[in-house]
Amino acid sequence: MGASKECASGGGEAAVLEQFPVELRVLLVDDDITCLRILEQMLRRCKYEVTSCSEATVALNLLREKKGYFDIVLTDVHMPDMDGFELLELVRSEMDLPVIMISADGRSHIVKQGINNGACDYLIKPITVEQLETIWQHVIQK
Structure with missing residues (x-):
């Protein structure tokens, strides 16, 4: 399965808003285990809470079971x-x-397909920490 999770201690909604985007709950999905682990470490450096899955079907089941828990999904194509x-x-x-x-x-027709189908962004590997530091803005826009 390849899922791992780091939990944050509770503190109420006011505490979350005060330190946002710290503890942003990210579901990361990538079948490349090496890439998954590297991105997981990078996201944690950004102070995000990360749950990682190496299978999209497992990730979907997790999203359904924990509806309302995650703030954003990063998924490989x-x-x-x-x-x-x-x-x-x-x-x-x-x-x-x-x-x-x-x-x-990064072929343009693949990127366009993602954006046209509703992805809020499309990041081309290798992904930088600077790119990941700003993903919380997509949650605010929702």
């Missing part, structure tokens, strides 16, 4: 069990969550 576009479509139809597509595939 090309995965064997379900591609990122299908995951994006299901998340958009069932939940009101911003989804950021990530991929080494």
Whole structure:
């Protein structure tokens, strides 16, 4: 399964807003375990709470089980069990969550497909910490 989780201690809504975007709850999905671990570390450096999954189907089940828990989803585009576009479509139809597509595939028609299907951003690998530091803005815009 490859899921790992780091939990933050509670403190009420006022405390969360006071330190936002610290503890932003991110669901990270990528079938490339090396990339998954690197992105997970980078997101944690940004003080985000990260749950990572190496399978899109597991991620979707987690989103359904913990509806309302996650603030944002970062998903790879090309995965064997379900591609990122299908995951994006299901998340958009069932939940009101911003989804950021990530991929080494930067072909313009693939990027456009992600954005046209409702992704709030499309990040091309290798992804920088600076790019990840600003993902909280997509949550605020929602």
